[in-house]
Amino acid sequence: MLTDDDRALGVRLLAQADALAAFTEEAPALTRTYLGPQHRAAGDCLAGLMREAGMDASYDALGNLVGRYPGAQPDAPVLMIGSHMDSVRNAGRYDGLFGILSAIACVAGLHARGARLPVALEVVAFGDEEGVRFGITLIGSKAMAGAFDPAWLSVRDRDGISLREALVAFGADPDAWPSVDRRARPPIAFLESHIEQGPVLLQEGLPVGVVTAIAGAQRALVHLTGLAGHAGTVPMGSRQDALAAAAEMVLAVERIALARGDVVATVGRLEARPGAVNVIPQDVSFSLDVRSGRDDTRRAAMAEIDAACAAIAARRGIALRREPLYQADAAPCDPRLQACLAQAIAARGLPVRHLPSGAGHDAMAFPALCPMAMLFVRCGNGGISHHPDEILAAEDAAIATRVLADALAGVAGALQAPA
Amino acid sequence: MLTDDDRALGVRLLAQADALAAFTEEAPALTRTYLGPQHRAAGDCLAGLMREAGMDASYDALGNLVGRYPGAQPDAPVLMIGSHMDSVRNAGRYDGLFGILSAIACVAGLHARGARLPVALEVVAFGDEEGVRFGITLIGSKAMAGAFDPAWLSVRDRDGISLREALVAFGADPDAWPSVDRRARPPIAFLESHIEQGPVLLQEGLPVGVVTAIAGAQRALVHLTGLAGHAGTVPMGSRQDALAAAAEMVLAVERIALARGDVVATVGRLEARPGAVNVIPQDVSFSLDVRSGRDDTRRAAMAEIDAACAAIAARRGIALRREPLYQADAAPCDPRLQACLAQAIAARGLPVRHLPSGAGHDAMAFPALCPMAMLFVRCGNGGISHHPDEILAAEDAAIATRVLADALAGVAGALQAPA
Numbered sequence: 001m002l003t004d005d006d007r008a009l010g011v012r013l014l015a016q017a018d019a020l021a022a023f024t025e026e027a028p029a030l031t032r033t034y035l036g037p038q039h040r041a042a043g044d045c046l047a048g049l050m051r052e053a054g055m056d057a058s059y060d061a062l063g064n065l066v067g068r069y070p071g072a073q074p075d076a077p078v079l080m081i082g083s084h085m086d087s088v089r090n091a092g093r094y095d096g097l098f099g100i101l102s103a104i105a106c107v108a109g110l111h112a113r114g115a116r117l118p119v120a121l122e123v124v125a126f127g128d129e130e131g132v133r134f135g136i137t138l139i140g141s142k143a144m145a146g147a148f149d150p151a152w153l154s155v156r157d158r159d160g161i162s163l164r165e166a167l168v169a170f171g172a173d174p175d176a177w178p179s180v181d182r183r184a185r186p187p188i189a190f191l192e193s194h195i196e197q198g199p200v201l202l203q204e205g206l207p208v209g210v211v212t213a214i215a216g217a218q219r220a221l222v223h224l225t226g227l228a229g230h231a232g233t234v235p236m237g238s239r240q241d242a243l244a245a246a247a248e249m250v251l252a253v254e255r256i257a258l259a260r261g262d263v264v265a266t267v268g269r270l271e272a273r274p275g276a277v278n279v280i281p282q283d284v285s286f287s288l289d290v291r292s293g294r295d296d297t298r299r300a301a302m303a304e305i306d307a308a309c310a311a312i313a314a315r316r317g318i319a320l321r322r323e324p325l326y327q328a329d330a331a332p333c334d335p336r337l338q339a340c341l342a343q344a345i346a347a348r349g350l351p352v353r354h355l356p357s358g359a360g361h362d363a364m365a366f367p368a369l370c371p372m373a374m375l376f377v378r379c380g381n382g383g384i385s386h387h388p389d390e391i392l393a394a395e396d397a398a399i400a401t402r403v404l405a406d407a408l409a410g411v412a413g414a415l416q417a418p419a
Numbered sequence: 420m421l422t423d424d425d426r427a428l429g430v431r432l433l434a435q436a437d438a439l440a441a442f443t444e445e446a447p448a449l450t451r452t453y454l455g456p457q458h459r460a461a462g463d464c465l466a467g468l469m470r471e472a473g474m475d476a477s478y479d480a481l482g483n484l485v486g487r488y489p490g491a492q493p494d495a496p497v498l499m500i501g502s503h504m505d506s507v508r509n510a511g512r513y514d515g516l517f518g519i520l521s522a523i524a525c526v527a528g529l530h531a532r533g534a535r536l537p538v539a540l541e542v543v544a545f546g547d548e549e550g551v552r553f554g555i556t557l558i559g560s561k562a563m564a565g566a567f568d569p570a571w572l573s574v575r576d577r578d579g580i581s582l583r584e585a586l587v588a589f590g591a592d593p594d595a596w597p598s599v600d601r602r603a604r605p606p607i608a609f610l611e612s613h614i615e616q617g618p619v620l621l622q623e624g625l626p627v628g629v630v631t632a633i634a635g636a637q638r639a640l641v642h643l644t645g646l647a648g649h650a651g652t653v654p655m656g657s658r659q660d661a662l663a664a665a666a667e668m669v670l671a672v673e674r675i676a677l678a679r680g681d682v683v684a685t686v687g688r689l690e691a692r693p694g695a696v697n698v699i700p701q702d703v704s705f706s707l708d709v710r711s712g713r714d715d716t717r718r719a720a721m722a723e724i725d726a727a728c729a730a731i732a733a734r735r736g737i738a739l740r741r742e743p744l745y746q747a748d749a750a751p752c753d754p755r756l757q758a759c760l761a762q763a764i765a766a767r768g769l770p771v772r773h774l775p776s777g778a779g780h781d782a783m784a785f786p787a788l789c790p791m792a793m794l795f796v797r798c799g800n801g802g803i804s805h806h807p808d809e810i811l812a813a814e815d816a817a818i819a820t821r822v823l824a825d826a827l828a829g830v831a832g833a834l835q836a837p838a
Binding site for chain 2: 232243250257264267276278287325
């Protein structure tokens with residue numbers, strides 16, 4: 001199914017990702033945070049690739065790198081494609097970067113043929129998605145969608161440098177942040193290609209998949225209070241063991257999510273006090289993280305979990321207090337854009353797999369601005385991401401790029417340009 | 420059932436315990452560690468009570484206070500009674516102390532009537548049972564039973580003071596430690612009265628109970644290794660969640676102990692890593708503490724727990740490593756001595772409740788030296804001990820003391836003196 005050209009493209013994309021992984025603050029580990037010198041160096045390298053692909057390339061006021069490939073007409077609407085160039089600490093090399101490189105390769109293909117689409121293509125390398133440096137995620141994409149909060153300019157990193165100072169040091173212009181806002185002339189769509197960061201495509205033997213929605217998420221802390229006691233002297237039937245209660249709740253969380261199927265629920269943190277070998281645990285706190293591509297499903301699962309925990313606590317004589325931490329609704333992918341991606345996949349003779357994204361992505365900022373959709377690419381090595389063991393196969397990189405290129409051509413026809 | 424004299428005795432015993440609680444290193448909290456000035460002051464006060472009760476009283480080479488009330492004949496064998504005068508940090512005032520005060524009151528009763536038993540009574544206030552200062556428990560009782568390790572003399576407390584130095588400062592004689600060993604002329608029996616430190620007698624409305632054995636204990640750490648993953652991207656069915664596995668094991672531990680009835684099993688510590696809200700736990704370690712008055716029961720329960728954990732780990736694809744920490748066999752209470760206590764309880768018209776001791780006590784050092792038995796006294800306030808909220812009722816203190824006095828009279832007849 002792959003031509004020699006396809007194979008060469010895949011190898012080239014991985015080689016580019018390898019080269020960009022050298023722009024790191026913590027070699028040999030890959031760590032590239034927003035507005036650092038390595039962000040600037042990686043961005044300059046990407047700008048070079050953009051220009052080679054026939055684009056103009058420049059940083060906006062917040063350090064996003066934007067490459068522009070004009071459409072057939074000077075006033076053609078914009079179709080935006082992109083992902084992020086920052087990373088977590090000790091990251092994999094494809095998370096974010098692949099979506100940028102793949103988009104540039106699509107434009108390079110048009111440029112090589114001297115072809116223009118009825119839309120202008122803008123490839124964006126977002127400066128901040130992961131939020132490692134300032135604790136704020138999606139700064140670049142939120143700013144484009146009109147959700148930048150100028151109070152963020154005063155937020156400081158762990159070295160005491162404010163976002164404003166970091167932007168100035170980068171060569172960007174903090175006071176020009178409103179210029180990043182695209183609401184006055186929104187793109188007709190935003191497309192993002194990204195490694196799955198999970199095992200679904202890998203387990204099903206599929207190179208790519210169409211994202212249905214970026215999952216909504218709800219987080220809470222649950223605090224349990226039982227009664228401490230001597231591990232030797234309090235009979236089993238007289239105990240109010242907060243850890244045994246928590247164990248039952250952890251299993252209820254797992255059971256409820258498994259039964260629903262379209263939700264994931266995780267207890268990632270659990271602390272038991274006093275934490276002595278010979279003392280019955282009195283206090284336990286644990287975290288809940290519940291996600292689904294469907295908000296109604298997520299809310300129903302959380303309600304079911306809450307009810308199960310309340311029943312367990314009541315039966316065991318344990319006091320329960322629930323502390324909500326966070327809630328974000330799902331960001332649905334546009335059905336017409338999903339159809340364009342599905343059509344491009346099917347045209348290559350591949351099964352079309354729809355799946356939600358459990359992780360957040362730049363694309364989730366866009367529904368406030370324009371329709372968006374995402375293509376997922378198979379993640380190797382069991383689906384590991386945010387880790388140096390993250391793997392992407394050259395063949396998959398090539399297929400995903402061909403699919404994205406075909407979909408871009410289809411999108412201009414599928415969506416009406418704004419008047 | 421209680422006479423006015425009995426009531427007065429109970430009130431007096433609690434008043435003595437109140438007074439002795441003033442000998443503390445951390446007022447208003449009660450903390451009295453081995454060989455400190457407060458140990459010496461409390462011991463001197465107890466020596467005064469002993470002398471008032473007709474006894475000779477002196478410290479032995481390791482700081483145990485020994486009071487002696489001669490028998491009817493000069494060469495009468497010794498019946499030993501006692502408990503400990505050290506405490507945990509922020510302790511209750513009856514743990515240990517009550518057993519000493521109650522024994523002194525028994526002798527005072529004989530002395531008031533000018534009565535002698537066919538045995539000499541020795542009341543011992545052990546210097547170290549809790550092990551707070553040097554991290555070694557039961558120093559006093561082990562030394563009497565011939566289990567003192569001279570290497571202990573070099574062990575240092577947190578201020579760098581060795582046991583040897585502390586003994587010298589106390590006025591004791593570290594090099595004379597072999598003189599504490601009673602194996603050459605063992606007592607015919609050791610009896611200890613102690614608050615239950617648990618809720619069994621309280622729940623059953625009984626003032627006293629007969630201990631069947633001091634439970635044997637086994638401790639282990641269980642280490643689980645699963646696979647970390649993104650809480651949003653790894654479907655429920657693809658997870659190797661070490662915390663969910665641990666939760667299932669915690670409930671198996673509880674279920675197995677509940678089903679057996681004569682065993683307690685506790686998971687007191689549990690740590691989950693990496694411990695992030697949005698990451699599936701990869702590594703979990705938890706502690707196991709299993710106790711029973713019967714060693715075969717304890718071993719069978721631990722084997723059942725091990726098998727359950729292994730099955731859970733295998734089913735979930737989790738690696739399990741078990742690290743044994745500690746094992747001590749049960750110290751059985753002598754049946755004839757138990758019968759003497761039971762007879763004294765029944766003679767007062769009270770139901771005879773036999774129960775194991777889940778906690779350790781001085782008596783557990785004695786089976787190597789002579790038969791031993793213990794009387795448990797109801798612990799108020801839910802059974803709380805090792806805590807300032809520890810409560811003992813004056814009526815219960817009186818009943819326990821009357822029972823002990825009657826039992827002492829019975830023991831000399833029940834046991835043959837050594838040749």
